Amino acid sequence: MLISLIKKECSMWMKSIVFYAYVIILIVFYVSQLEGGELIRKPEPGGDDYGYIYSDDENIIMNGTLKDLVCDFESERDFATYPVGFYKSVTLSEGEREQLASCISRLCKMSREEWEQALVEYSAGYSVEYDELGRETVEEKVPWPIVVPSDMTYEEFEAIMEEVSDIIGPGNNYEKENLKEHAEVKMTYEQALLEYDNILYKDKVSGAYARLFCDYIGIILGLLPVFFGTARVLKDKRSQVKEVVYAKKAGTAAIVCSRYLGIVIMIFLPVLLLSFLPMSKAVFVAKTAGVKVDYLAFVKYAAGWLLPTVLFVTAFSYAITELTEGFLAILAGMVVWFTALFSSVTLQWAGWNLIPRFNSLGEYNLFLYLRPQLVANRIFYTVLALMLLGLTLTVYALKRKGVLKNGKVSENLGS
Amino acid sequence: METEIRLEGVCKYYGKKQALKDVTMTIPSGMFGLLGRNGAGKTTLMKILATLHRADVGKVSVCGVDVKNSAEIRSMTGYLPQDFSMYGNMGVYEAMDYLGTLSGLSKGERKKRIPELLEKVNLSHNYRTKVKAMSGGMRRRLGIAQAILNNPKVLIVDEPTAGLDPEERVRFRNLLCEIAEERIVILSTHIVGDVEATCENIAVLDEGSLKFAGTVEELLNMAEGRIYTAEVSRMELEKIKKDYIVTGMLTKGSMVDVRFVSEEKPFEGAKNCEPNVEDAYLYLMNEKGGETVCL
Numbered sequence: 001m002l003i004s005l006i007k008k009e010c011s012m013w014m015k016s017i018v019f020y021a022y023v024i025i026l027i028v029f030y031v032s033q034l035e036g037g038e039l040i041r042k043p044e045p046g047g048d049d050y051g052y053i054y055s056d057d058e059n060i061i062m063n064g065t066l067k068d069l070v071c072d073f074e075s076e077r078d079f080a081t082y083p084v085g086f087y088k089s090v091t092l093s094e095g096e097r098e099q100l101a102s103c104i105s106r107l108c109k110m111s112r113e114e115w116e117q118a119l120v121e122y123s124a125g126y127s128v129e130y131d132e133l134g135r136e137t138v139e140e141k142v143p144w145p146i147v148v149p150s151d152m153t154y155e156e157f158e159a160i161m162e163e164v165s166d167i168i169g170p171g172n173n174y175e176k177e178n179l180k181e182h183a184e185v186k187m188t189y190e191q192a193l194l195e196y197d198n199i200l201y202k203d204k205v206s207g208a209y210a211r212l213f214c215d216y217i218g219i220i221l222g223l224l225p226v227f228f229g230t231a232r233v234l235k236d237k238r239s240q241v242k243e244v245v246y247a248k249k250a251g252t253a254a255i256v257c258s259r260y261l262g263i264v265i266m267i268f269l270p271v272l273l274l275s276f277l278p279m280s281k282a283v284f285v286a287k288t289a290g291v292k293v294d295y296l297a298f299v300k301y302a303a304g305w306l307l308p309t310v311l312f313v314t315a316f317s318y319a320i321t322e323l324t325e326g327f328l329a330i331l332a333g334m335v336v337w338f339t340a341l342f343s344s345v346t347l348q349w350a351g352w353n354l355i356p357r358f359n360s361l362g363e364y365n366l367f368l369y370l371r372p373q374l375v376a377n378r379i380f381y382t383v384l385a386l387m388l389l390g391l392t393l394t395v396y397a398l399k400r401k402g403v404l405k406n407g408k409v410s411e412n413l414g415s
Numbered sequence: 416m417e418t419e420i421r422l423e424g425v426c427k428y429y430g431k432k433q434a435l436k437d438v439t440m441t442i443p444s445g446m447f448g449l450l451g452r453n454g455a456g457k458t459t460l461m462k463i464l465a466t467l468h469r470a471d472v473g474k475v476s477v478c479g480v481d482v483k484n485s486a487e488i489r490s491m492t493g494y495l496p497q498d499f500s501m502y503g504n505m506g507v508y509e510a511m512d513y514l515g516t517l518s519g520l521s522k523g524e525r526k527k528r529i530p531e532l533l534e535k536v537n538l539s540h541n542y543r544t545k546v547k548a549m550s551g552g553m554r555r556r557l558g559i560a561q562a563i564l565n566n567p568k569v570l571i572v573d574e575p576t577a578g579l580d581p582e583e584r585v586r587f588r589n590l591l592c593e594i595a596e597e598r599i600v601i602l603s604t605h606i607v608g609d610v611e612a613t614c615e616n617i618a619v620l621d622e623g624s625l626k627f628a629g630t631v632e633e634l635l636n637m638a639e640g641r642i643y644t645a646e647v648s649r650m651e652l653e654k655i656k657k658d659y660i661v662t663g664m665l666t667k668g669s670m671v672d673v674r675f676v677s678e679e680k681p682f683e684g685a686k687n688c689e690p691n692v693e694d695a696y697l698y699l700m701n702e703k704g705g706e707t708v709c710l
């Protein structure tokens with residue numbers, strides 16, 4: 001019964017304006033954001049910009065971290081933290097600033113007066129000029145003076161950074177697993193070539209394009225399923241079919257799950273079809289470079305990366321609309337979407353954000369680095385989706401038996 | 416195999432409002448009519464039988480199955496809600512196919528059964544007619560067809576004849592009678608004529624209480640000898656209207672043929688006559704006060 005009900009749901013969507021609006025928005029968004037775009041090219045020797053990479057060199061990590069910490073400290077701004085994946089600014093008390101200053105002193109083995117003096121001298125000799133094209137030239141008369149002494153071991157450094165991290169609080173940029181992010185260096189030609197090889201042989205080209213595809217499409221999938229969940233519930237209300245359906249033999253699980261899966265399928269299928277476009281680009285690039293693509297890459301990435309978003313947003317809107325029988329879910333969905341979209345720390349980041357970002361073509365190593373958080377994030381949203389689906393099932397079952405009033409459940413809570 | 420519905424001490428509240436007050440009755444197989452004013456609790460009672468509501472107090476069993484066992488009840492009942500509708504942009508066949516799937520029919524069963532049912536309700540030329548383009552009568556016929564998709568033992572139809580033209584109403588009644596041959600059909604209505612023509616057993620609800628339960632015969636017996644007709648002038652009519660329950664009148668020039676209820680012979684010239692169900696119903700609703708008449 002479930003399968004035939006799902007088929008019926010899909011064919012209902014095939015006659016719905018909501019579905020066609022979705023497909024059109026999807027295509028327009030794809031064409032405007034992703035069509036054309038860069039192709040992966042083999043780096044030429046003698047170039048000066050191959051992009052950036054996080055260094056593994058402990059010395060670079062230590063000095064990069066110290067420099068960022070000093071700058072953060074001296075700017076006297078609040079510290080940015082992301083405790084549960086969302087931005088929170090932290091203001092330190094005077095006492096905490098003292099403690100932080102002493103950590104800096106121990107890192108560079110200078111007194112606070114010494115390194116503050118050094119900083120003043122450095123700033124005096126630092127200038128930025130812009131030419132008529134807006135390009136900046138940085139001139140440093142004095143090299144950056146606050147460095148980690150050569151006898152500092154990485155373990156000592158990590159211990160002090162742990163103190164720093166405790167002072168600022170959870171989710172800050174100086175936590176152990178974030179230290180590497182302070183060691184961004186320009187790629188050399190050799191590194192760029194290695195990166196290129198990774199894309200060709202490990203990513204099989206298709207992976208790189210699939211990530212960029214997921215990055216963009218994830219943005220609209222964070223919102224559009226909201227309209228499906230809401231529309232499906234309200235359709236029953238508007239057409240007055242609730243009671244006819246309630247009285248039928250079909251189990252509550254079959255009814256709710258068929259509607260849910262119908263939506264998920266109708267949202268996900270167009271995405272898979274659309275992925276043939278970037279796929280063909282990947283095939284072309286791979287052919288030029290003489291390697292074989294992974295034809296399943298887009299399916300794998302979409303299923304692992306985009307499907308949890310669809311599952312969650314659909315369940316979210318379905319549950320809320322089943323509870324309230326109004327347009328609240330659309331409003332709530334927009335709030336969630338805006339929050340998710342504008343709380344991304346960088347454009348290559350997952351955290352616990354509903355919309356993980358990876359806005360670059362290639363960067364295989366960076367992706368490997370981010371992958372564990374992405375996996376945890378996606379599992380989290382899938383579990384959340386299943387919980388919301390469970391809630392929907394309960395609400396529907398109770399309404400069906402007349403335990404909960406039909407209409408706004410909030411009315412039931414009031415009485 | 417039990418083939419009756421039993422209600423024992425059923426109460427139902429909507430918040431503070433009590434919609435059913437201690438209703439106890441038995442519904443045997445065949446056509447059963449449920450009468451009562453607007454807001455009497457007919458829909459509430461039917462929804463309890465269709466598992467869409469729960470009785471707050473009391474026990475209800477359908478053919479031996481407790482209504483708390485909703486899955487089993489649903490598979491053996493068909494329900495036509497008072498305001499039946501379907502997704503507007505679905506065609507007749509498509510709607511039946513959808514509801515048939517929800518009724519648990521396999522593809523093969525649906526292919527066989529849906530044309531039969533649509534034939535029965537006279538919609539076999541309307542497979543593709545969209546629900547939103549259907550007239551009230553057509554929609555009601557579709558409603559009946561979908562309610563008997565699963566060949567239910569119990570068919571519950573809530574005011575199926577309201578708003579139908581006379582011919583359509585007669586066709587509809589006959590259809591229900593046909594269906595009632597080997598099952599329980601419960602029909603609620605305001606139109607006493609529907610009951611008279613089709614039902615053997617009836618119940619009358621009044622503000623949630625059961626006012627009468629029994630056969631049509633028994634209802635008529637109650638009013639026996641209490642219905643009078645008289646030919647009076649318009650002046651006299653006003654007085655009669657004040658003093659008696661008038662169940663019908665027909666103007667003939669300056670005179671009026673009036674039909675009314677009276678416990679004894681009211682005045683010279685009034686003739687006793689055979690009560691019809693409408694007379695008996697009005698007599699029951701107006702004379703018998705609060706007492707329950709269960710025969």
Ligand SMILES: Nc1ncnc2c1ncn2[C@@H]1O[C@H](COP(=O)(O)OP(=O)(O)OP(=O)(O)O)[C@@H](O)[C@H]1O
Nearest residue numbers: 429432434451452453454455456457458459460497
């Ligand atoms: N969902 C509800 N919430 C609150 N009160 C309700 C609800 N449904 C019905 N009622 C009240 O319960 C009483 C019985 O209603 P019900 O619909 O059962 O009457 P009915 O006999 O079917 O009337 P009608 O002939 O108008 O269809 C009415 O007073 C009605 O106002």
Ligand SMILES: [Mg+2]
Nearest residue numbers: 457458497573
């Ligand atoms: Mg009613």
